[in-house]
Amino acid sequence: MASIAALAPAAPSILALLAERQRTLTYYGAAFLLLALVTAAAQIFDTRLVDGVNVWVKPTKFFVSVGVFSLTAAWFFGYVRQERRRSRPMRAVVALIVLAGTFELAWICWQASQGLASHFNNSTPFYSIMYGLMGLFAVLLVGTTLPLAWEIGRRPAEGLRPPFVAAVVIGLLLTFVLGGGLGGYMSSQAGHAVGPEGSGLPLFGWNGLGGDLRVAHFLGIHAQQALPLMAWLARDFAVPTLWTVTLGGGALYALLTLAVFAQAVAGLPLLA
Structure with missing residues (x-):
């Protein structure tokens, strides 16, 4: 045995x-x-x-x-x-x-x-x-x-392949700009909730009735993991495609984070 x-x-x-x-x-x-x-x-x-x-x-x-x-x-x-x-x-x-x-x-x-x-x-x-x-x-x-x-x-x-290096660098920079910047905005407010508050989402506890600034801050902080993971998943693609995934994915991730931030500022919950 x-x-x-x-x-x-x-x-x-x-x-x-x-x-x-x-x-x-x-x-x-x-x-x-x-x-x-x-x-x-x-x-x-x-x-x-x-x-x-x-x-x-x-x-x-x-x-x-x-x-x-x-x-x-x-x-x-x-x-x-x-x-x-x-x-x-x-x-x-x-x-x-x-x-x-x-x-x-x-x-x-x-x-x-x-x-x-x-x-x-x-x-x-x-x-x-x-x-x-x-x-x-x-x-x-x-x-x-x-x-x-x-x-x-x-x-x-x-x-390390250049597109992957770029994904790591972009993820780290987005973490600073979005995670840090949106976190600073949230800290300057009276609280993380915008509008009515209650019915926290499971696990995260995010506001389920109104806006919650923590959602965009969360996405911003975790850009450093999301972008390299995206590039790693596309590692078998041709180099031009990998560059498209890296740069396009970074742009889309930033836009998504800003859209979620705008939604929270408007007092709207992440999920209806």
Whole structure:
């Protein structure tokens, strides 16, 4: 009978692959996903609400969001030349992601533990300052996509086809412009909802009665995953077709995100 070890897959796990690309961000992102499970479980035992939502829902969402952001950055380090991965700009990217993500989640979790809102909370001068600092660290976090895009665009790792490199760079730039820009607009408002509010959509909790600015922000942030995935799925096409998919897909994704944003600003729900 074959041993269990012999039946185990020879290929390294996804975590090991990520760690080969960027160890710190891999373990940091994985730790945040584990903490998301902890805060999700906390909702069972702590039933306090903030604005009608369990206090641990927001920490759970942000642990997942920052965790996925960190793991994505770790993966993209594999598209940076080996000798450049420890360069000063790349070390700064790692440090900023860890610093910004830790600050945001520490404050969000602290406020949750107190049964208080972390976002859109200007009830005291101190809370206003902390909300402003969260905005600053959010800009720094999303801004790490720029040096990554610059490094990958100028000096991509060997073996990458130009259309795929373009898809990675465009995705990172759209994440900064759309994810960061629309997130900044949302933060400057009184809240994420526009018009009547209620009937949250399953899983995401987006407003089901009126507009919700979080939808466009979500699409913008995840452009960095969507565009490279689109190019990867079209990898067997001829090069001219692959360029069409990359550039056309980027344009369509940006237009879709802006259309969803306009829909939310008009006070219309994502789904009727």
